[in-house]
Amino acid sequence: MVSTMMSVIGLLVFMTVCSRLDAASIKDRCPLPSNLKNNYDYDWKSKSHEWQNTKAMPTFLQLVLSWTQTFCESLPQYAQNTEFQCRNRKHFGLVVHGLWPQASKANSVRAHPRNCRNEKQLNATLVKRYYCMMPDEDLIQSQWEKHGTCYFKTATEYYQTIENLYGSLNIPDIASMKNVTAANIKSTFLTLNPTLFASAIQVSMDYENRLKEIKICYDLKQKFVRCSL
Numbered sequence: 694m695v696s697t698m699m700s701v702i703g704l705l706v707f708m709t710v711c712s713r714l715d716a717a718s719i720k721d722r723c724p725l726p727s728n729l730k731n732n733y734d735y736d737w738k739s740k741s742h743e744w745q746n747t748k749a750m751p752t753f754l755q756l757v758l759s760w761t762q763t764f765c766e767s768l769p770q771y772a773q774n775t776e777f778q779c780r781n782r783k784h785f786g787l788v789v790h791g792l793w794p795q796a797s798k799a800n801s802v803r804a805h806p807r808n809c810r811n812e813k814q815l816n817a818t819l820v821k822r823y824y825c826m827m828p829d830e831d832l833i834q835s836q837w838e839k840h841g842t843c844y845f846k847t848a849t850e851y852y853q854t855i856e857n858l859y860g861s862l863n864i865p866d867i868a869s870m871k872n873v874t875a876a877n878i879k880s881t882f883l884t885l886n887p888t889l890f891a892s893a894i895q896v897s898m899d900y901e902n903r904l905k906e907i908k909i910c911y912d913l914k915q916k917f918v919r920c921s922l
């Protein structure tokens with residue numbers, strides 16, 4: 694009896710500290726902009742700081758998550774007032790920045806696969822389908838072309854893979870954490886996701902010690918794997 698009570702209490706605690714994001718809830722848990730921008734196509738050749746690497750072979754996938762609060766606070770005020778994600782920031786916590794096919798032998802950022810194919814602008818149906826997980830059409834377009842094309846055949850395959858990986862993580866309720874440090878976030882992730890292990894997750898804070906990004910690494914069969922050699 695007592696042990697049943699304890700497990701019920703344990704379950705309730707577990708359910709309040711984490712939110713398992715099933716696919717249906719990810720898709721529907723945010724407001725959508727009434728109109729998308731007209732042109733959100735991406736062309737790495739028009740960017741002075743971009744390059745192409747079609748030679749590197751991807752050996753693992755890195756899921757990069759971004760903390761909305763810090764992202765928005767780091768933007769100039771006018772952008773905070775205009776970016777949909779920031780105007781609606783209470784709906785967006787830990788969103789997806791991208792899924793990066795990486796080469797484990799790479800010894801510099803340029804040695805990873807990048808900008809493998811030019812692709813057409815994705816349609817509004819696809820963008821809106823994944824908007825709650827990645828709340829910006831430019832981001833959805835550019836991550837597909839910059840990273841997705843280096844391993845995935847279609848944008849649908851790329852975005853469905855991201856949603857499956859993101860949706861199968863138990864995400865801590867970071868906004869309610871009392872002591873937000875990289876070590877505490879990491880250990881909470883490890884507790885909530887029993888098959889995850891320390892070398893497969895990296896938590897980075899910004900120069901003001903605010904949570905910036907969380908990277909989680911998967912092998913090509915989508916099992917957790919260490920992020921670096």
Ligand SMILES: *[C@@H]1O[C@H](CO)[C@@H](O)[C@H](O)[C@H]1NC(C)=O
Nearest residue numbers: 815816817818819847848849
């Ligand atoms: C939008 O793009 C997706 C993926 O390329 C495609 O499967 C779908 O049919 C398109 N939908 C419309 C309405 O054009």
Ligand SMILES: *[C@@H]1O[C@H](CO)[C@@H](O)[C@H](O)[C@H]1NC(C)=O
Nearest residue numbers: 871872873874875876877878
């Ligand atoms: C916050 O957590 C860190 C471990 O990440 C610990 O060293 C520190 O003492 C904690 N601070 C408070 C105020 O609880």
